[in-house]
Amino acid sequence: xxxxxxxxxxxxxxTEGHPDKVCDQISDAVLDSVLKQDxxxxxxxxxYITMGLTIVGGEITTDGYVDxxxxxxxxxxxxxxxxxxxxxxxxxxxxxxxxxxxxxxIAQGVDTGGAGDQGMMFGYACDETPDLMPMPIHLAHRLxxxxxxxxxxxxxxxxxxxxxxxxxVVYENDVPKRVDxxxxxxxxxxxxxxxxxxxxxxxxxNEIIRAIAKPILKxxxxxxxxxxxxxxxxxxxxxxxxxxxxxxRKIIVDTYGxxxxxxxxxxxxxxxxKVDRSAAYMTRYIAKNIVAAKLAKKCFIQLxxxxxxxxxLSIMVETYGTSDxxxxxxxxxxxxxxxxxxxxxxxxxxxxxxxxxxxxxxxxFGRSSEGFTWERTDKIKALLKxx
Numbered sequence: 001x002x003x004x005x006x007x008x009x010x011x012x013x014x015t016e017g018h019p020d021k022v023c024d025q026i027s028d029a030v031l032d033s034v035l036k037q038d039x040x041x042x043x044x045x046x047x048y049i050t051m052g053l054t055i056v057g058g059e060i061t062t063d064g065y066v067d068x069x070x071x072x073x074x075x076x077x078x079x080x081x082x083x084x085x086x087x088x089x090x091x092x093x094x095x096x097x098x099x100x101x102x103x104x105x106i107a108q109g110v111d112t113g114g115a116g117d118q119g120m121m122f123g124y125a126c127d128e129t130p131d132l133m134p135m136p137i138h139l140a141h142r143l144x145x146x147x148x149x150x151x152x153x154x155x156x157x158x159x160x161x162x163x164x165x166x167x168x169v170v171y172e173n174d175v176p177k178r179v180d181x182x183x184x185x186x187x188x189x190x191x192x193x194x195x196x197x198x199x200x201x202x203x204x205x206n207e208i209i210r211a212i213a214k215p216i217l218k219x220x221x222x223x224x225x226x227x228x229x230x231x232x233x234x235x236x237x238x239x240x241x242x243x244x245x246x247x248x249r250k251i252i253v254d255t256y257g258x259x260x261x262x263x264x265x266x267x268x269x270x271x272x273x274k275v276d277r278s279a280a281y282m283t284r285y286i287a288k289n290i291v292a293a294k295l296a297k298k299c300f301i302q303l304x305x306x307x308x309x310x311x312x313l314s315i316m317v318e319t320y321g322t323s324d325x326x327x328x329x330x331x332x333x334x335x336x337x338x339x340x341x342x343x344x345x346x347x348x349x350x351x352x353x354x355x356x357x358x359x360x361x362x363x364x365f366g367r368s369s370e371g372f373t374w375e376r377t378d379k380i381k382a383l384l385k386x387x
Contacts, residue, residue, distance in 0.1 A: 002173075008180055010168040011136035011257025013144040016361035017079050017086075017161025017187070017238075019245025023047035024254075024360040026056060026075050027247045027269030030066055032354035035271070037064030039352040045099070045269035049245040051087060057098035058269065068097040075357075080151065080161040085189065087162075087241025115275045115305040115342050120263040123283025123301040124256050125291040128176055131375075132288050133366035135176040137257025139167040141362045142216045147186055150211050158204070160187030162238035167217075181226040182213050187238030188230070199233040254364050255280070260300050268360045272351035273342055275305045279312075281374040282345045284365050286338050290330065292377040293384050296323035303340065310341040325387055337382050349373045 014021055027045040034041040041062030048055045054072050076090035083089060125132040143165035151159040166183035169176050190197075192204035208229050213221070248266025252258050265276030272278040287299040302316040315334060317327045334340075339348040346352060355371035367375060 004172050005174075007171050008168055009134075009136050009171065009259070010166055010181075011134065011140045011252075011259070012164060012166040012183075013137065013140035013253055013257075013362065014165075014250060015144045015147050015161065015163035015186075017081070017148070017163065018250075019049055019162070019240050019243050020247075020249040021245070021361050022076070022079060022081075022240070023049055023245045023247040024250065024268035025079070025357055026054070026072055027058075028356040028360040029071055029075050030056065030060075030068065031269060031271060031356050033066045033071060034060060034062045034064055035352060035354040035356075038062045041271065042273065043269065043271040044274065046247045047245075047269070048247075049088075049240045051241045052092075053094045053096070053240075055096045055098060059101060060099050061101050066099075068099070069095045081239060086160045086187065087237065087239035115273075115279075115307055115309060117265070117274055117276060118306045119265050119276060120302055120304045121265070121275060121279040121283050122255075122261050122263055123280060123285070123287040124260045124299065125284070125287040126259075126298040127291055129366070131366040131368065132291050133363075134256055134259040136167050136169045137253075137259065137363065138366055139169070139179070139217065139220070140165045140257065141366070143167065143182070143184065143212060145362050146212045146216055147184070156207060156211055158189045158191045160189065160235075160238050162187040162235075162242075169220075176220075178222060179217050179220045179225050181228065182217065182221070183228045183231070184208060184212060185230055185235055187235050190236065193234060193236075200230055205229045256365070261302075263302075267364055268356070272346045275303075275342060275345075278342060278345045278349070278351055279303050279305060279340075281349055281351070281364070282338065282340065285349065285374040285376070286334055288375065289377055289379040289383060290319075293380040293387070295325055295330070295383060295387055298322050301334075310343065312340050315340075329387075333383055333386055336386065337379055 026047040030045045031043045034043050043060050045058040056068050072095045073090045081088040128135045129138045147163045150156045163186040168181040170178050170180050192200045194201050247269050267277045270277045283301040287301045290299040296319040298320045300318040303312045304314045315331050317330045
């Protein structure tokens, strides 16, 4: 009888109201505003947020104009920071603009079609979920989305914008079987505190499990699944009032939940000449098409670039023994069927259109919304023909 190998893996996600994700959305909203007016604009925008204050800085070169103050307030309003009880009010918070032009030293290498930076970018796909993402991060994102949904629709009207989720998945022989534990932390009002004022009520815990966890996790939970709901007892003070936020601090949440390596570069606030973003999208596109074509059950891709040079310095493919095709042949297929220069990536994935703010919460990958061009599986026939 074959021995069953068990392991457990956890991934986390955060809601759009988490301070770091607020910053990512503001930075990408600035990028969208620039691209809408000037598709050739160069953007490297960073945001910092704390109690009552938002600072937007970075390097931008464009013929367009961005009304940073109104843009920031609009993003905060959309997220739900509309009252001081949530730690930030979009109408009264201070907004500082510290943006300046991009360095000409960088521009002279990028204007000729070279990469906007050096570094390594990773992409991954696996057959654990319909969207070809690892199960733990897939579930964590769906829980975070559900937190925002039940708040905005008034299903649980005591929830605030800030929140985090975490899911531990049990694997048997590399196949996800069940959820061992679920962590949900959500900002809330005083309405659900017990008489002591120190803990949320058991009734509200059960409501959160029933309204958020159960519809997402379904038959992956069982009688042994453990739930940790606002484990400290309460979560009244949230958002920028309790935690500063900065662009680019949730790079594992943005990608594959820690299942595979990350090159280190953040995505939000960067135009697609920055390979930190565009090449990471391309590696996901490549890996997803290889798995969708059933050439491998898992596929991990690395591209490496140097600033000012168009072609990648190296390509790596790892299929973890799940493919019958040698990895050197897969690299040849990749070179033939996928554009790997910054200009080629931008063109093939249509990356100059404003669509980036919606990527800045709930993950850049495994999304089926319009504009996520790197999630297409339109290379299956070509890959199978040559494989």
